[in-house]
Amino acid sequence: MHSLPKDRTLFDAIPDPAYRLDRRGTILDLNAAARAEPALEAIACDLADALQQVMAQRAPVTIERRAAENGRETDHEVRLTALPDEEILVLIRDITERKQTETALRESDAQFRVLANNITDAFWIRSPDMKVVRYVSPAFERIWGRPAKTLYGGPHKWVDYIVPEDREHVVRTFSALTQDARSLDVEYRIERPDGEQRWIRVRGFQVRDSEDKLVCHTGIVTDTTERKLAQAELDAAHKQLIEASRRAGMAEVATNVLHNVGNILNSVTVSAGLVRGMLGASRAQGLRLAVQMLNEHADDLGDFLTRDEKGQMLPGYLRDIAQALLQEQHDMGEELGHLSRSIDHIREVVTTQQSYAGRAGVVAPARISDLVEDALRMNAEALARDRVAVVRDIGAVPRARLDRSRVLQVLVNLIGNARDALQGVPSEARRITVSAHVTGGSRLRVSVKDEGEGISEDIRTRLFAHGFTTRKHGHGFGLNSCAQAASEMGGTLSVHSDGPGRGAIFTLELPFEPVEPTP
Numbered sequence: 049m050h051s052l053p054k055d056r057t058l059f060d061a062i063p064d065p066a067y068r069l070d071r072r073g074t075i076l077d078l079n080a081a082a083r084a085e086p087a088l089e090a091i092a093c094d095l096a097d098a099l100q101q102v103m104a105q106r107a108p109v110t111i112e113r114r115a116a117e118n119g120r121e122t123d124h125e126v127r128l129t130a131l132p133d134e135e136i137l138v139l140i141r142d143i144t145e146r147k148q149t150e151t152a153l154r155e156s157d158a159q160f161r162v163l164a165n166n167i168t169d170a171f172w173i174r175s176p177d178m179k180v181v182r183y184v185s186p187a188f189e190r191i192w193g194r195p196a197k198t199l200y201g202g203p204h205k206w207v208d209y210i211v212p213e214d215r216e217h218v219v220r221t222f223s224a225l226t227q228d229a230r231s232l233d234v235e236y237r238i239e240r241p242d243g244e245q246r247w248i249r250v251r252g253f254q255v256r257d258s259e260d261k262l263v264c265h266t267g268i269v270t271d272t273t274e275r276k277l278a279q280a281e282l283d284a285a286h287k288q289l290i291e292a293s294r295r296a297g298m299a300e301v302a303t304n305v306l307h308n309v310g311n312i313l314n315s316v317t318v319s320a321g322l323v324r325g326m327l328g329a330s331r332a333q334g335l336r337l338a339v340q341m342l343n344e345h346a347d348d349l350g351d352f353l354t355r356d357e358k359g360q361m362l363p364g365y366l367r368d369i370a371q372a373l374l375q376e377q378h379d380m381g382e383e384l385g386h387l388s389r390s391i392d393h394i395r396e397v398v399t400t401q402q403s404y405a406g407r408a409g410v411v412a413p414a415r416i417s418d419l420v421e422d423a424l425r426m427n428a429e430a431l432a433r434d435r436v437a438v439v440r441d442i443g444a445v446p447r448a449r450l451d452r453s454r455v456l457q458v459l460v461n462l463i464g465n466a467r468d469a470l471q472g473v474p475s476e477a478r479r480i481t482v483s484a485h486v487t488g489g490s491r492l493r494v495s496v497k498d499e500g501e502g503i504s505e506d507i508r509t510r511l512f513a514h515g516f517t518t519r520k521h522g523h524g525f526g527l528n529s530c531a532q533a534a535s536e537m538g539g540t541l542s543v544h545s546d547g548p549g550r551g552a553i554f555t556l557e558l559p560f561e562p563v564e565p566t567p
């Protein structure tokens with residue numbers, strides 16, 4: 049037996065269980081680690097084949113064995129080395145963990161393949177310099193309509209498949225990935241062999257090891273064609289909606305115009321009726337009879353006027369008629385004056401409307417006070433009918449570049465809403481304040497304040513949503529179109545209310561670009 053004290057120390061220092069066997073497999077000695085794990089002796093005692101092999105080839109032999117200990121299975125690597133004197137050194141190492149890792153790796157590799165074969169996204173792995181394609185998943189063929197081997201064979205081929213307009217940009221983005229960019233995200237078009245174009249989005253990443261060394265590049269490719277098409281449809285629908293809201297907002301203006309004209313036409317009808325009535329009842333008829341009588345007595349006019357009973361009354365009668373006709377003339381003049389003022393009013397309303405119609409987006413010098421007056425005029429009939437008092441608080445605002453049509457649209461709607469909010473308020477307390485000021489020298493702030501029903505917190509958050517209304521005959525388009533118009537003018541529309549019953553104030557804020565110096 050080799051039992052020199054020096055060997056012994058060495059033998060015990062081996063961290064794995066170690067055994068010294070003779071060529072028949074009898075254990076001659078075992079180290080400290082082996083003594084600590086008696087269950088492993090069963091392995092050491094059952095190595096007949098391996099012993100023969102190691103004796104025959106005189107080179108180390110490694111085999112694997114499984115042992116069961118307390119119901120738990122463990123894997124071991126058994127290494128046999130021939131020693132002098134026909135003895136064999138057996139080292140047993142626990143490799144359970146490594147085995148498990150290998151199994152897990154095998155499973156995850158299988159999962160990876162299942163994933164790669166089935167997900168609709170394609171992905172690739174390329175060498176750090178991008179020149180070698182290491183892997184392309186099967187989805188490549190589905191998206192590009194070309195076999196994956198075209199890429200393995202020609203790593204630069206993918207550039208040819210990009211539509212020419214997108215090529216330069218894409219190549220530049222990819223070359224950044226090999227330099228300082230750690231990732232990329234780019235969307236572009238590719239062309240399939242049949243000429244069909246598809247949109248794809250590629251997200252590429254640098255893959256680095258624990259020492260931050262670049263190992264490879266990988267990329268995920270998503271076919272975004274359907275999404276792009278849906279997006280385009282959505283954009284078109286959105287545009288239509290905006291246009292519809294804008295029209296709805298302008299419809300409010302048009303409705304107001306018609307309403308005003310309708311009311312004025314009422315008074316035109318009344319005046320015309322009165323004039324017709326006056327003509328029907330005119331005393332001019334009596335004058336015709338008197339003239340007829342004078343004609344009949346043309347030969348003895350003197351006698352007739354002095355002696356005849358009717359003749360004697362005729363001068364007085366004529367005087368009365370003259371007076372009545374004067375009165376009639378005056379009344380009709382009044383009524384016709386009224387009529388022509390009403391017609392002027394209609395012309396004014398129509399002209400105002402025409403000066404705005406279909407001109408949204410035209411920015412021209414205008415005075416905000418004029419726009420406020422126009423908006424009030426368009427609501428004038430309704431405000432008067434509801435006995436709403438209007439207070440103007442217009443600062444000295446110089447002429448400025450404004451989109452008159454849009455500003456008017458917003459004001460008409462806000463004034464209309466304020467009037468609606470005052471319905472429940474006693475008529476003597478119905479009041480709207482319209483103000484316009486320049487703030488901070490660069491913003492124009494126009495607001496419409498009412499002392500009406502006010503707005504609860506819950507409603508305030510929904511006011512500007514398309515279709516939100518609490519009015520019986522409302523559409524809920526007004527504020528939505530106003531907010532839209534405000535943002536199209538580069539401004540904002542905001543609301544403040546201290547709560548139900550405490551009124552509301554809507555404020556339109558616009559960039560202020562004066563065309564004349566501030567007074």
Ligand SMILES: Nc1ncnc2c1ncn2[C@@H]1O[C@H](COP(=O)(O)OP(=O)(O)OP(=O)(O)O)[C@@H](O)[C@H]1O
Pocket residue numbers: 461465466469498500501502503507511516517518519521522523524525526527528551552
């Ligand atoms: N000044 C205000 N005071 C209180 N509530 C208001 C005021 N202005 C608007 N609202 C609320 O906001 C809602 C939406 O207003 P919006 O102008 O968008 O629609 P609407 O007036 O109901 O209908 P329309 O489309 O005919 O204008 C109103 O129904 C009302 O509840």
Ligand SMILES: [Mg+2]
Pocket residue numbers: 461464465522526527
């Ligand atoms: Mg409204």
